Amino acid sequence: MIFGYLYWKIPDESPWSTNFFYGFENQFRRLSKKFKENKTKKILLLGSSVAAYSLHPEFIQKTLLENYNLNSDVEILSFAGMTPLDVYMMRNKINLLNEDVIVYPINFIDYRIHRNYQIHPGEKSFITTDEEFLLNDALDYGNAPQARIFYPLEIVLEFWNVLPLEKLADYLSSFIIKTNRYRDIVWDNIKLFYNHRYGRNTSYHGYMGTNIPETVDSLGWTTKRFSFYPKKYMKSEGFYIQVVPEILKDGKLEISILNKNSDVIQKEIYTTPGWKKIILNENASEKDLITIELSNSWKANEAIGDRFDFHRDEMGVRLQQNFGERIPNRIYHIYREERKEDRRYLNMSEDEYKEYFYYRLLDNFDKRPGLTYFHSIYEAKKKISEEKFTIHTQLKYLKKAIEYFEKQKVKVILINNPENPITLGLYKDSRWYKGKLEFLKNLEGNFVKVFDWKEKLNPQDFSD
Known part of the structure; x- marks a missing residue:
């Protein structure tokens, strides 16, 4: 209990796109206090790292005030790989923030469809994959460490009849013993805290210094x-x-x-x-x-x-x-x-952007193992375009999560997030995609509004 308390007394000095889970828990604890004290309209931006990349709380808050005279408190709660299943399992935790509105931009990657094709290359279609298999994969610590960190007890209560005994025991011990639960995410923050004070800060994954007029890239490289x-x-x-x-x-x-x-x-x-x-x-x-x-x-x-x-x-x-x-x-x-x-593509024509996109992300794949994950998403969009639509695991839990927040009278804005036109074109006219849009639209209700923004942005607005 003492260690569980002390973990969160060390300031979070993680750079962007690192140590997601410590950042999420730290942010949740900060918002728990802030939202409780704030009497203005509380808007919570929720989702995976794609949502965090797409939305800027301060800009949204400023726009609402200047254009609509709405005084609001806009904050974001996000971690890499957050799925609808995660949102559902954390529904009670999220609701403790007493937010008035949830804005939830959802993306293809959040449905984890690519995982089936990764594990069963050429063997199984997505719609014939066993639901229990998809659940076990979604809750596997190696693929989804957030389950053990954020909702281990909820896992045991929800899936006691689905998961193997050893996995249930692991989740239960994580719930009881805080050191098991948080050990992997806290140590990185302790090292960062130490290095920022006593190190040269020359070995890092994300720049955190002054934002100079010409800007630097994410790794701190300048221009000439x-x-x-x-x-x-x-x-x-x-x-x-x-x-x-x-x-x-x-x-x-x-x-x-x-x-x-x-x-x-x-x-x-x-x-x-x-x-x-x-x-x-x-x-x-x-x-x-x-x-x-x-x-x-x-x-x-x-x-x-x-x-x-x-x-x-x-x-x-x-x-x-x-x-x-x-x-x-x-x-x-x-x-x-x-x-x-962020400025790389702004002045490119569509043809120039397309050439650069293939050069940077798709060409010479055999020499670029670091792009395996991106290619798995790309290939999954092509494969799912040949299948009919079914309400699979993640969509089921998306529906459950939306229904829960609606019962709590929390307004939800669900956004089918914009996609790069190059990869959107792989599957947007397919039966699966049209079925997905219809499914999302059917989630609308008195407290739920769904927006299809898949084609809202130009190619040059996307880095991948």
Whole structure:
């Protein structure tokens, strides 16, 4: 009990798209207090990481106020892989927040249809797969750790006659012993907390520093020219940048630091790769933007080793994770900030985007094992287009979840989320897809509104 209490006293400093489950539980505990104290309209955005990627609470809250004069409190509760089954199993937990409205954008991946084709390649159609098999797979700890973390007792009570005894025992022990339940998600947060204070913050999966005007990508890579407001500590302790071999193509990298008048106030020269410390001199005013200009740039699709990637962005140097911040902002795991990738496709024509899409995600698949998951979704859409519609496991629990919230008089806005037109075209005219839309529409009621937004966005609005 003591450990279960102390787990949540350590601030969550996870970057975006990491440590989902700790972030979810931490966010739930924060909202439990916030929503209880707030008397305005409480709107809860709910869903998987696709929902978190698609929706920005602050923007929605601002739009409701400016366009509709509605004072609201908009928050998001999400983790990667959240399915309708998860929502149903957590229904009582979610309802404890006393939200007025739930906005639930749902996506193809949330139905877990791809899992059947992964496990039974070419053997079974989706509609002939045993329901008990789909349930066991959806509740398997390796594929869905959230079940053991968030609702182990509910699993035992709901599926005691379906799951094998050893799995039921595991869930029961997780419910009783908090260390079993949370051990995997808490340790990562403890390491982050320590590293942010005592480490260099040069080994990381998500940038959490100052959001500079030119933006960085999600891994902290700059462009050839970028600017920022200096911080006092940068003149004494300095900050780190990563120099890669590819940017040393002329034998060296020259870094020019310019003041607001474009005068060079400092120069650095590097001839070897690695993480380099820059200590700003006293000419860098904390009140004015300074600009860093690099003599070279590089491209990931021309690199070697783990620096190689299938995109054509101009790359500069990599900033340390908490660049410009002594302690990272503690809401990065909840609210996604703009990154360089978000601007990648905006000025492309549809033909240019399509070529880039295939180049980045579909071509040369045999050489790109990291894209297996994406390809399984892509292939599942093609295969399901040949099948008739059936109300499978996840849709059954979607219906149950919606009916539960309706009985609680919680308004639900269910959104058939926009899809990339390239992959939507694989199955949108199929019997299965039309049947799914009809099923969703039939969920409407006095407290439930369904919107089909599948074609609301242009291709260039999607990264995948």
